[in-house]
Amino acid sequence: MTTVSVDESFAGRVYPPNGTTTVTADAVRAFARAVRAAHPSHHDTAAANELGFADVVAPPTFAVTLAQAAEAQFISDPAAGIDFSRVVHGEEQFTHHRPIVAGDELAAEVHVDRVRVVRGNAMVTTRTELTLADGTPVTTVTSMLVVRAPEEP
Amino acid sequence: MTVEVGTELPVARYELSRADLATYAEASGDRNPIHLDEATARAVGLPDVIAHGMLTMGLAGTVVADWAGDPSRVLSYGTKFTAPVVVSADEPAVVEVAGTVVAVDAEAGTAEVDLVVTSAGAKVLTRARAVVRLR
Numbered sequence A: 001m002t003t004v005s006v007d008e009s010f011a012g013r014v015y016p017p018n019g020t021t022t023v024t025a026d027a028v029r030a031f032a033r034a035v036r037a038a039h040p041s042h043h044d045t046a047a048a049n050e051l052g053f054a055d056v057v058a059p060p061t062f063a064v065t066l067a068q069a070a071e072a073q074f075i076s077d078p079a080a081g082i083d084f085s086r087v088v089h090g091e092e093q094f095t096h097h098r099p100i101v102a103g104d105e106l107a108a109e110v111h112v113d114r115v116r117v118v119r120g121n122a123m124v125t126t127r128t129e130l131t132l133a134d135g136t137p138v139t140t141v142t143s144m145l146v147v148r149a150p151e152e153p
Numbered sequence B: 001m002t003v004e005v006g007t008e009l010p011v012a013r014y015e016l017s018r019a020d021l022a023t024y025a026e027a028s029g030d031r032n033p034i035h036l037d038e039a040t041a042r043a044v045g046l047p048d049v050i051a052h053g054m055l056t057m058g059l060a061g062t063v064v065a066d067w068a069g070d071p072s073r074v075l076s077y078g079t080k081f082t083a084p085v086v087v088s089a090d091e092p093a094v095v096e097v098a099g100t101v102v103a104v105d106a107e108a109g110t111a112e113v114d115l116v117v118t119s120a121g122a123k124v125l126t127r128a129r130a131v132v133r134l135r
Helices: A025-034 A045-050 A063-075 B018-028 B038-043 B053-068
Strands: A087-096 A105-118 A121-132 A137-147 B008-016 B074-081 B093-105 B110-119 B122-133
Touching: A025 B018, A025 B053, A063 A087, A063 A105, A063 A121, A063 A137, A063 B018, A087 B053, B008 B018, B008 B053, B018 B053, B053 B074, B053 B093, B053 B110, B053 B122
Parallel strands: none
Antiparallel strands: A087 A137, A087 B074, A105 A121, A121 A137, B008 B093, B074 B122, B093 B110, B110 B122
């Protein structure tokens, strides 16, 4: 049986925030269009203001864009041994501590919670903690990726 | 709106074309070629181009947020991805989203919604659950 060569010793690593990313209204609108989210609070600042938000509000899964960018520090590290073309998504979980709103400056800390090889496939679980610059929790994004083993020759 | 265990969300039906996958790739920054390029998808053993799991999850999230009436009321949302949504070049894939309230916490003012998301007769998301603030 072929097996993937993911480095299991990466489990437990923590990648501290690499600066902050400002959420733009354009990014929120483009993501909302892509997931067919037509609620005015995603698109129209005045509508968002009426609901009590400073600017347009992100859809419930928008945080994945920030999490995936941060996870790349690990996923794209050649030493981790992950072949991105063989990656499929296993599980995803969002816990929102407060809504993400355009103008937020968010920091992302990535925790590699688990790396294990099961029947030749690797299952890689990361947890990305998105916070405001002052440490206020915003969203916890937990992601399990499956790195599929190559087919038998 | 009275929400109780068994309350059903309106069923939604979405069509996904290759162009929609490209739109999601740009909006999300996830440009994995298995979602964009047939040759790459087949080379790694997939039947054809597949939709981003996160696009499917995002569509179902839209159903929950629309039902909640305010997207910030979706407090948590998680799923397992069990089958791919296969998107051929010829015709769009169809994704159907149904949801049912499975728990209500009157004290906390929240409801838990179980989502059933299917494409081409297969359940593509499993244990898709969201907790929504009701007021």
